[in-house]
Amino acid sequence: MTLSNRGDAIHLLEVYDSISEGGLVTEGTNHLILGLNRGEEKTLEYRVRFEVKGRYEIGPLILRSRDPFGMYNRERRVDVAQTMVVSPRTEDLRRVSLFPRRTTPRLGNAPSRTAGLGVDFWAIRSYQAGDELRRINWKASARLDTLLTNEKEAERSGDIILVLDARRQANVGHMLQNTIELGVKAAVSLAAKLLQDRNRVGLVIQRDVLDWVYPAFGNKQLYRIVNALVSVRPGGEWPFEQIAWVLKRYFPPKSLVIIISPLVDTPAIESVVELRARGFDIILLSPSFLEVERMVMDEDSHMELAYRVLKMRRDADVSYLRRFAHVVDWNPREPLALALKEVSLWPRYRR
Numbered sequence: 001m002t003l004s005n006r007g008d009a010i011h012l013l014e015v016y017d018s019i020s021e022g023g024l025v026t027e028g029t030n031h032l033i034l035g036l037n038r039g040e041e042k043t044l045e046y047r048v049r050f051e052v053k054g055r056y057e058i059g060p061l062i063l064r065s066r067d068p069f070g071m072y073n074r075e076r077r078v079d080v081a082q083t084m085v086v087s088p089r090t091e092d093l094r095r096v097s098l099f100p101r102r103t104t105p106r107l108g109n110a111p112s113r114t115a116g117l118g119v120d121f122w123a124i125r126s127y128q129a130g131d132e133l134r135r136i137n138w139k140a141s142a143r144l145d146t147l148l149t150n151e152k153e154a155e156r157s158g159d160i161i162l163v164l165d166a167r168r169q170a171n172v173g174h175m176l177q178n179t180i181e182l183g184v185k186a187a188v189s190l191a192a193k194l195l196q197d198r199n200r201v202g203l204v205i206q207r208d209v210l211d212w213v214y215p216a217f218g219n220k221q222l223y224r225i226v227n228a229l230v231s232v233r234p235g236g237e238w239p240f241e242q243i244a245w246v247l248k249r250y251f252p253p254k255s256l257v258i259i260i261s262p263l264v265d266t267p268a269i270e271s272v273v274e275l276r277a278r279g280f281d282i283i284l285l286s287p288s289f290l291e292v293e294r295m296v297m298d299e300d301s302h303m304e305l306a307y308r309v310l311k312m313r314r315d316a317d318v319s320y321l322r323r324f325a326h327v328v329d330w331n332p333r334e335p336l337a338l339a340l341k342e343v344s345l346w347p348r349y350r351r
Helices: 138-144 179-196 218-230 242-250 266-277 289-296 301-321 336-340
Strands: 002-004 010-019 023-028 031-036 041-043 046-050 054-066 073-078 082-086 102-115 121-126 148-157 159-165 200-206 210-216 256-260 281-287 326-330
Touching: 046 054, 138 148, 159 179, 159 210, 159 242, 179 200, 179 218, 179 256, 179 281, 179 289, 179 336, 200 218, 200 242, 210 218, 210 242, 242 266, 256 266, 266 281, 266 301, 281 289, 289 301, 301 326, 326 336
Parallel strands: 159 200, 159 256, 256 281, 281 326
Antiparallel strands: 002 041, 010 031, 010 054, 023 046, 054 073, 054 082, 102 148, 121 148, 200 210
């Protein structure tokens, strides 16, 4: 920011560039006291970092001047505020194989267990007029004395809905490390991966309002999802079972639903069972609230005992839910890609 004095000399000028709460100045300063002679220019420069995703304001600029004798003060507020959007942190999931079990006729990267356009070998059949010469299996044809053609496994896409549990009771941890921020990070990372694989991806957020982004393809859809997740904060008392009602009425049937929830209460567990009963394939990605608490609290003998008791209860809930869904019990100390390595939804079916 450049300050230029086009009037009389100012012997004492205080300059303060306001920053929204959550901003940390890492280099330089946003608060400066200086003097400006007539026609003189000075530059205010600093770096700021925001640890948590969201929308932040830089500005307005506040200027205060004082006469040399300290007899009077003048203050002026300059409305030059700028909005900065800090996107959620993401993780590289390119090496994770995550495909919907039910595919659609649309082209994609998911193996569909049917013959069609693809790269992986599927079967051999008799030659038919019009088959490309490069698809003929010459070795098998020579051995059986008849022309045979290679079939490839068709690669299709599917409909995938990400469901983020951002209710107040689902928030465990402090501002920088909590289950909601971990859920947002997982949702953005999964959306980027699934859209890159040419799937149709949607989003439902359960918080103080029930918000959703209808499924679509491409980079524009990723921007819509990121924009919806930027402002997510814990809140709301909506019952989690409303998710099943919304998915059944407004989203494609038989979609793959990826629920991101720490599973801190019974309604979240019951909603998973209800969604499975309605015909949805379910992957439950659960950031462990127990591990988050251990990361932010000092360990002692009482805490260790409480952790062991709650761990047994959580293990029982996870074991019960594995009867209805593929459950990923994610320890936030480990990369998300490592937790998702175990996901497998074979066999696959066509719509």
